[in-house]
Amino acid sequence: MQETPWALSILSVVEMIFIGLILAAVITVIVLYIVDVNQSTHTIRRNYPVIGRFRYLFEHLGEFFRQYFFAMDREEMPFNRAERSWVYRSAKNVDANIGFGSTRDLSPTGTVLFLNSAFPTLEKDAALPSDVTIGPYCRTPYTTSAVFNISGMSYGALSRPAIQALSAGAAKAGCWLNTGEGGLSPYHLEGGCDIVFQIGTAKYGVRNAEGHLSDDRLRDLAAHEQVRMFEIKLSQGAKPGKGGILPGEKVSAEIAQIRGIAEGHASISPNGHPDIRSVDDLLDMIEHIREITGKPVGFKAVLGDKQWLVDLVGAIKQRGIDRAPDFITLDSCDGGTGAAPQPLMDYVGLPLKESLPWVSDLLTQAGLKGRIRLIASGKLVTPSKVAWALACGADFTVSARGFMFALGCIQAMQCHKNTCPTGVTTHDPKLQRGLVPADKATRVAHYQRNMTYGVGLIAHACGVTEPRKLKRDHVHVVMASGLSAPLSELHPEPVTLIDDEEQPRALTGAQSVKDEVNRERNV
Numbered sequence: 001m002q003e004t005p006w007a008l009s010i011l012s013v014v015e016m017i018f019i020g021l022i023l024a025a026v027i028t029v030i031v032l033y034i035v036d037v038n039q040s041t042h043t044i045r046r047n048y049p050v051i052g053r054f055r056y057l058f059e060h061l062g063e064f065f066r067q068y069f070f071a072m073d074r075e076e077m078p079f080n081r082a083e084r085s086w087v088y089r090s091a092k093n094v095d096a097n098i099g100f101g102s103t104r105d106l107s108p109t110g111t112v113l114f115l116n117s118a119f120p121t122l123e124k125d126a127a128l129p130s131d132v133t134i135g136p137y138c139r140t141p142y143t144t145s146a147v148f149n150i151s152g153m154s155y156g157a158l159s160r161p162a163i164q165a166l167s168a169g170a171a172k173a174g175c176w177l178n179t180g181e182g183g184l185s186p187y188h189l190e191g192g193c194d195i196v197f198q199i200g201t202a203k204y205g206v207r208n209a210e211g212h213l214s215d216d217r218l219r220d221l222a223a224h225e226q227v228r229m230f231e232i233k234l235s236q237g238a239k240p241g242k243g244g245i246l247p248g249e250k251v252s253a254e255i256a257q258i259r260g261i262a263e264g265h266a267s268i269s270p271n272g273h274p275d276i277r278s279v280d281d282l283l284d285m286i287e288h289i290r291e292i293t294g295k296p297v298g299f300k301a302v303l304g305d306k307q308w309l310v311d312l313v314g315a316i317k318q319r320g321i322d323r324a325p326d327f328i329t330l331d332s333c334d335g336g337t338g339a340a341p342q343p344l345m346d347y348v349g350l351p352l353k354e355s356l357p358w359v360s361d362l363l364t365q366a367g368l369k370g371r372i373r374l375i376a377s378g379k380l381v382t383p384s385k386v387a388w389a390l391a392c393g394a395d396f397t398v399s400a401r402g403f404m405f406a407l408g409c410i411q412a413m414q415c416h417k418n419t420c421p422t423g424v425t426t427h428d429p430k431l432q433r434g435l436v437p438a439d440k441a442t443r444v445a446h447y448q449r450n451m452t453y454g455v456g457l458i459a460h461a462c463g464v465t466e467p468r469k470l471k472r473d474h475v476h477v478v479m480a481s482g483l484s485a486p487l488s489e490l491h492p493e494p495v496t497l498i499d500d501e502e503q504p505r506a507l508t509g510a511q512s513v514k515d516e517v518n519r520e521r522n523v
Contacts, residue, residue, distance in 0.1 A: 142296050146174055151178055175193070227295070234276070251264055286298070286325050324371050327395075332352035333349030361491065373395045381399055381401060387458040
């Protein structure tokens with residue numbers, strides 16, 4: 001049957017419309033591709049143009065469908081959606097308020113609750129975090145007010161643009177950046193922030209040709225004004241008893257040069273310091289590095305066996321208070337890392353909720369709490385957790401994964417590979433391209449400032465003027481009965497066992513500290 005002219009005309013119109021739609025779709029995809037590749041705000045879109053846009057659609061739809069098909073806000077691990085969402089919004093400096101009611105279940109045992117005061121601190125009486133001095137007996141003590149800082153993340157475990165963004169962001173926020181055990185790179189210094197140099201078991205960045213600690217390298221590092229402190233890493237929360245692991249594909253020529261190792265070969269650190277086999281060895285090492293550099297020296301450890309810390313306190317009392325570590329960074333068994341064996345990550349070490357009050361009490365009983373500053377580390381990514389750590393006795397807190405979220409991390413769990421989709425932990429130039437340091441530095445600064453503000457909100461609600469005045473009396477913990485009990489009853493504040501005159505004197509200025517130490521030694 002022959003088609004009529006009007007039918008042919010309709011078919012031609014439909015065909016033309018179909019072709020037009022295809023052309024429009026192609027042009028749209030090309031335009032979106034160009035826009036996505038050249039924008040610097042969204043890492044996923046920059047690395048995965050056009051396709052990456054579906055992530056945001058799925059995230060939006062997830063708000064409506066997750067209760068049927070996906071995990072709820074508080075169910076994911078290691079960080080749930082509610083925690084990540086708060087960090088993302090804080091980093092972007094957008095409204096982080098929520099409506100209707102909290103999705104947090106308040107009934108599980110161990111739930112932390114802060115006790116609000118009937119007479120909260122008024123805005124006119126609220127204060128910023130106070131200054132705290134670390135290393136009063138050093139030639140160059142370090143004074144800072146920042147309660148929240150960037151924990152150790154090596155150049156190698158993290159990408160170049162990630163380190164650049166962290167450095168610039170830390171400088172904007174006024175907090176410190178820990179180098180991690182991979183040595184000091186130009187990118188750590190680039191932003192102008194305060195630096196804590198971490199000395200790992202392999203002595204990367206401060207080792208000689210034989211792999212031993214080099215005094216000359218220490219002096220070179222100390223010459224950088226930005227390098228404020230040195231941290232000896234004994235152990236890390238995610239892998240106690242295991243050294244750093246950097247796969248060979250991530251060991252570039254530059255990273256190999258900074259660390260002092262061979263290019264392209266896996267960087268496997270010893271599981272302990274060969275030259276630190278006792279508390280006396282540790283104190284000797286601390287004193288040696290402090291004497292060479294003139295700057296505060298402490299150590300990082302996750303607590304397991306407790307007796308060695310008791311022995312350490314005893315050794316300090318014998319040597320003198322000026323020989324004590326200037327700080328202790330206490331990590332939690334649920335800390336993070338770029339790569340670790342699962343048995344260690346899942347089963348070894350004590351959580352911060354148990355170890356932090358114990359270590360704080362030990363130092364208080366020995367009269368060392370004002371001398372040895374306590375830094376808490378391990379999943380402290382929201383204001384409630386930082387406020388809890390301060391109430392338990394921490395002077396400072398640090399976070400690694402929180403700042404990774406601020407950089408754009410989506411918890412893809414690809415840190416140990418070279419395939420991180422957001423460019424944070426990969427050395428693939430194509431994936432790194434999505435992480436624009438200037439943009440992410442601003443987010444890092446926003447996150448740190450909003451964290452400080454959030455901790456202040458809790459402190460002021462509890463009736464104190466600033467975060468470091470939070471105490472255990474301000475915290476309750478839900479028990480198995482379903483009722484809460486004061487944290488001060490679960491972990492009673494200890495009584496100092498030495499006289500006040502034995503406490504470290506409040507000294508100001510590096511020279512006065514040095515003179516005071518010399519007088520005590522001469523006596």
